[in-house]
Amino acid sequence: xxxxxxxxxxxxxxxxxxxxxxxxxxxxxxxxxxxxxxxxxxxxxxxxxxxxxxxxxxxxxxxxxxxxxxxxxxxxxxxxxxxxxxxxxxxxxxxxxxxxxxxxxxxxxxxxxxxxxxxxxxxxxxxxxxxxxxxxxxxxxxxxxxxxxxxxxxxxxxxxxxxxxxxxxxxxxxxxxxxxxxxxxxxxxxxxxxxxxxxxxxxxxxxxxxxxxxxxxxxxxxxxxxxxxxxxxxxxxxxxxxxxxxxxxxxxxxxxxxxxxxxxxxxxxxxxxxxxxxxxxxxxxxxxxxxxxxxxxxxxxxxxxxxxxxxxxxxxxxxxxxxxxxxxxxxxxxxxxxxxxxxxxxxxxxxxx
Numbered sequence: 268x269x270x271x272x273x274x275x276x277x278x279x280x281x282x283x284x285x286x287x288x289x290x291x292x293x294x295x296x297x298x299x300x301x302x303x304x305x306x307x308x309x310x311x312x313x314x315x316x317x318x319x320x321x322x323x324x325x326x327x328x329x330x331x332x333x334x335x336x337x338x339x340x341x342x343x344x345x346x347x348x349x350x351x352x353x354x355x356x357x358x359x360x361x362x363x364x365x366x367x368x369x370x371x372x373x374x375x376x377x378x379x380x381x382x383x384x385x386x387x388x389x390x391x392x393x394x395x396x397x398x399x400x401x402x403x404x405x406x407x408x409x410x411x412x413x414x415x416x417x418x419x420x421x422x423x424x425x426x427x428x429x430x431x432x433x434x435x436x437x438x439x440x441x442x443x444x445x446x447x448x449x450x451x452x453x454x455x456x457x458x459x460x461x462x463x464x465x466x467x468x469x470x471x472x473x474x475x476x477x478x479x480x481x482x483x484x485x486x487x488x489x490x491x492x493x494x495x496x497x498x499x500x501x502x503x504x505x506x507x508x509x510x511x512x513x514x515x516x517x518x519x520x521x522x523x524x525x526x527x528x529x530x531x532x533x534x535x536x537x538x539x540x541x542x543x544x545x546x547x548x549x550x551x552x553x554x555x556x557x558x559x560x561x562x563x564x565x566x567x568x569x570x571x572x573x574x575x576x577x578x579x580x581x582x583x584x585x586x587x588x589x590x591x592x593x594x595x596x597x598x599x600x601x602x603x604x605x606x607x608x609x610x611x612x613x614x615x616x617x618x619x620x
Contacts (some may be wrong), residue, residue, distance in 0.1 A: 288439050304405055304469065304596055305421075305422070305613045305616070305617055306420040306619065307406065307409065307421065307426045308325070308406075308413060309322050309413075309420040310412045310413025310424070312427065312446055313427075313428060313443045313445045314439060314443050315428075315443065315547065316428075316517070316523015316547060317426045317523070318460040318492070319410055319598050320488070320575070321492065321595070322431070322490075322596060323376075323410045326408055326609075327381040329505050330381070330406050331380075332406075333380075336404075337403065337405050337406070338383075338406050338408060339385070339386060339407050340376050340383045340386070340406075340409075341556070342391075342410035342541040343388070343396060344372070344373055344387040345372070345412060346370060346546050346548035347368060347369050348367065349372070349388055350388060350389055352387075353386075353397050353398075354386070354387045354392035355386055355387075355401075355402060356369060356384070356386075364377045364578075367383075371528065371576065371579055372410070375574065383404075383408070391409070391417070391418060392417040395418070397548040401472050409487065411474070413446075414445060414518060420614060423454045425457050425575045426460050427458070427477070428462060429465045429549075430465060433473075435541075439464070448476075451480055451485075452482055454485065455486075456488065456612075457487050457489070458488045458489070458598075459473060459489045459490065460490050461527050462491055467533075474487070485523065488598055490597065493594055493595060493599050494508070494531060494592055494593070494594045495594055496509075497571075497593075499589075500577065500586075500591055500592075501585075509582075509616070511590075513536070513537060515539040515566070515568050516536050516538065516568070516570075516571075517541055517563060517567040517569070517570050517571070518540065518541065518570075518572075519551070519571070520543075520544060520576055521548060522573055522575060522576065523547045525544045529542050532571060535571070550579055551579055551580055552583065558608050563588070567588070569590050571590045572591060573592055574591055574594075577591045588620060
């Protein structure tokens with residue numbers, strides 16, 4: 268009984284999504300033309316985490332540090348106090364970042380080497396227009412922009428989570444997709460994330476599934492998240508990965524895909540690994556941390572959190588064994604090919620780029 272109901276609801280949702288897409292494609296709703304600078308969208312099809320923020324950070328660092336371009340990022344700022352507002356956040360020397368006000372994901376950009384301008388709030392098009400006169404940048408990156416049709420983009424990068432089951436590639440509530448899988452045809456570049464965490468058999472099935480839908484050949488890339496460092500939260504000093512190889516670890520996370528974090532840490536440590544999972548963008552406040560932390564020294568050698576979660580956890584947990592995991596995207600040696608392609612797509616509209 269439940270399955271037919273979910274199929275019916277998915278069909279209704281499909282109709283709503285298609286009508287919305289149609290209204291933008293045929294001018295019933297107006298796209299905002301942003302021709303003064305290139306726009307790159309990084310998005311996905313599914314609910315939950317796919318690696319959009321790491322990918323957007325990778326691009327922001329590349330264009331700012333290597334191409335010497337001033338970069339801005341527009342994002343919704345999920346579960347923050349500014350989500351329903353229109354805010355432009357600029358980092359200044361000595362400024363303090365408040366993750367509860369601005370959100371955990373925005374904190375990743377705040378602390379990134381590129382330190383881009385941040386447009387925060389769900390009405391991204393309105394926010395950009397509101398602050399455009401007082402800002403100067405060469406490039407706009409849309410974090411989670413695939414379904415944000417109000418802003419036209421020059422490059423549409425679509426991320427697909429390799430760890431998601433094949434059965435989940437249907438619309439919610441039956442599956443995990445926010446838009447039909449056929450929407451991949453509207454992307455310019457497709458990147459499979461967490462490619463190293465699935466079997467060769469599943470890799471082939473995913474590639475076949477994508478190619479069966481595409482009307483024309485599109486560039487396919489594959490990425491993985493590589494742990495670059497482990498940082499002690501009390502001293503902010505890096506420790507060697509060898510120090511945790513035989514250690515027992517308690518993982519605490521509030522991210523979109525906690526399974527990938529757990530798999531990465533289990534590869535790093537041969538000791539006991541347990542995982543305390545919160546919902547994505549959690550504030551981590553609904554637990555008696557004082558009682559929990561008293562038990563940890565006798566049970567675990569280290570508490571381990573992601574860089575994103577540390578934004579909020581550092582206000583709650585002050586513990587000498589707390590480690591921060593830092594990671595970066597790796598494209599199996601295809602980084603230059605990917606970045607060259609993005610530059611070429613931008614030059615189609617901006618020849619002097």
